[in-house]
Amino acid sequence: MYDYENTLVKVEVLNHLFMFDKGKIKILLFKNEVDPYKGYWFLPKGILLQEETIEEAATEIMEKYIGLDSIHFTINHAFSAPNRIPTERVLAVTTIGFVDGVTLSLKQEETKYDYSWFPIESLPKMVYDHSKIAGKAIQDLKRILSSFSNMRQLFPSDFTLPELQRAYEEVYQETLDRRNFRKKIMTLDVIEETGENNMGESGRPAKLYRFKENIEGKTFL
Amino acid sequence: MYDYENTLVKVEVLNHLFMFDKGKIKILLFKNEVDPYKGYWFLPKGILLQEETIEEAATEIMEKYIGLDSIHFTINHAFSAPNRIPTERVLAVTTIGFVDGVTLSLKQEETKYDYSWFPIESLPKMVYDHSKIAGKAIQDLKRILSSFSNMRQLFPSDFTLPELQRAYEEVYQETLDRRNFRKKIMTLDVIEETGENNMGESGRPAKLYRFKENIEGKTFL
DNA sequence: ACAAAAGTGTTTTTTTTACACCCATGT
DNA sequence: ACATGGGTGTAAAAAAAACACTTTTGT
Numbered sequence: 001m002y003d004y005e006n007t008l009v010k011v012e013v014l015n016h017l018f019m020f021d022k023g024k025i026k027i028l029l030f031k032n033e034v035d036p037y038k039g040y041w042f043l044p045k046g047i048l049l050q051e052e053t054i055e056e057a058a059t060e061i062m063e064k065y066i067g068l069d070s071i072h073f074t075i076n077h078a079f080s081a082p083n084r085i086p087t088e089r090v091l092a093v094t095t096i097g098f099v100d101g102v103t104l105s106l107k108q109e110e111t112k113y114d115y116s117w118f119p120i121e122s123l124p125k126m127v128y129d130h131s132k133i134a135g136k137a138i139q140d141l142k143r144i145l146s147s148f149s150n151m152r153q154l155f156p157s158d159f160t161l162p163e164l165q166r167a168y169e170e171v172y173q174e175t176l177d178r179r180n181f182r183k184k185i186m187t188l189d190v191i192e193e194t195g196e197n198n199m200g201e202s203g204r205p206a207k208l209y210r211f212k213e214n215i216e217g218k219t220f221l
Numbered sequence: 222m223y224d225y226e227n228t229l230v231k232v233e234v235l236n237h238l239f240m241f242d243k244g245k246i247k248i249l250l251f252k253n254e255v256d257p258y259k260g261y262w263f264l265p266k267g268i269l270l271q272e273e274t275i276e277e278a279a280t281e282i283m284e285k286y287i288g289l290d291s292i293h294f295t296i297n298h299a300f301s302a303p304n305r306i307p308t309e310r311v312l313a314v315t316t317i318g319f320v321d322g323v324t325l326s327l328k329q330e331e332t333k334y335d336y337s338w339f340p341i342e343s344l345p346k347m348v349y350d351h352s353k354i355a356g357k358a359i360q361d362l363k364r365i366l367s368s369f370s371n372m373r374q375l376f377p378s379d380f381t382l383p384e385l386q387r388a389y390e391e392v393y394q395e396t397l398d399r400r401n402f403r404k405k406i407m408t409l410d411v412i413e414e415t416g417e418n419n420m421g422e423s424g425r426p427a428k429l430y431r432f433k434e435n436i437e438g439k440t441f442l
Numbered sequence: 443a444c445a446a447a448a449g450t451g452t453t454t455t456t457t458t459t460a461c462a463c464c465c466a467t468g469t
Numbered sequence: 470a471c472a473t474g475g476g477t478g479t480a481a482a483a484a485a486a487a488c489a490c491t492t493t494t495g496t
Binding site: 400419422428 | 472473474475476477478
């Protein structure tokens with residue numbers, strides 16, 4: 001009935017890992033060192049094995065690449081053009097995950113890979129269809145990060161309101177009024193003061209906040 | 222390096238086809254006639270072949286099942302639990318598409334399959350993990366149908382405002398005020414009168430509308 | 443004392459909600 | 470003439486937007 005030889009495909013998992021750093025949302029990319037596409041960048045990736053879910057594969061990929069085994073990924077999309085990789089048919093399932101700078105600096109291990117964090121509005125040349133793939137994920141970021149439980153993954157604790165505001169300004173690509181932003185966040189009742197101040201920067205110290213526990217389902221928009 | 226025997230998986234495409242009929246958003250399901258799960262219902266499905274994209278496979282699946290070869294599907298999600306089907310490892314990529322009653326009655330062909338349209342709030346027993354899969358798609362419908370270019374696929378031409386309102390009430394699971402609904406739609410400038418009236422029903426005839434051309438990017442919410 | 447960035451309230455505008463009567467058709 | 474469902478406007482409430490000065494720190 002079926003041609004079973006024709007029904008098996010290789011599946012790769014491509015991760016988008018986002019982080020917020022110095023007022024920019026950034027994505028983790030790795031540098032490709034071999035031809036073709038030498039010098040181009042790629043999304044962290046791995047082949048899906050028989051006994052694992054896509055989500056598990058995604059987490060394991062990050063362990064392999066940066067030694068961090070606790071990042072949770074959700075499925076974003078699938079790219080299935082038969083010729084998206086010229087030499088063989090590879091179905092790509094893409095995922096999105098978030099990490100914060102503190103976790104990263106504490107837990108990230110040495111890696112043999114050449115990596116860099118790129119602001120999402122200025123991506124480098126990327127291998128194969130990775131630019132298109134990353135474009136889709138970045139486009140979906142707007143919706144995904146409107147959920148506070150996702151934004152929290154970028155800001156786990158002790159963040160300032162101006163920092164959070166900059167993240168939303170990045171996501172929505174528009175500047176927000178400081179007073180209105182604070183008012184809105186406070187009305188939504190999703191953060192609380194830690195009692196500490198963010199000392200050491202120039203200018204008046206900002207209060208530090210953390211997200212409250214029960215913010216599931218609450219969104220910025 | 223890699224165990225290549227371990228890197229090939231079977232991929233099935235599972236389609237969610239939605240339609241609006243008699244005030245309800247409905248999904249097309251087929252009845253399974255063999256054990257196990259005899260009498261349970263399943264999403265129209267097919268195996269992804271080497272030379273086709275998921276989107277192409279989705280369209281072809283509907284041609285096979287109901288003889289309609291023009292339905293466009295977009296990828297919704299992927300389900301990859303290794304044991305989601307006990308007998309073999311099958312990765313499911315799911316899609317969502319829409320069809321309107323007029324197209325369906327004009328173009329649908331005879332089918333050997335036993336099918337039925339179920340209101341999305343009362344689904345029958347379904348095979349394997351299809352209930353969970355359909356639940357995810359139905360959950361995402363709210364967001365997807367807030368885009369008028371998607372809602373248009375359910376209402377291609379000559380619909381009445383009360384009909385459109387009922388669709389939104391279904392999607393958002395809340396009743397809307399008739400005057401406020403009309404005002405909002407008109408403010409958004411997405412529909413125009415056809416000049417015809419919907420005669421033959423009881424009560425005052427409703428004006429008939431069609432969506433305007435340039436509604437891309439406009440959303441109800 | 444000066445520069446830098448954060449904190450704070452009020453007014454205006456816009457958007458959303460609430461609400462009731464008349465109209466056109468079929469029976 | 471009656472039943473059925475569609476069409477219409479206005480006022481109140483809520484949400485969003487506009488806007489400028491003061492405070493706290495580092496240098």
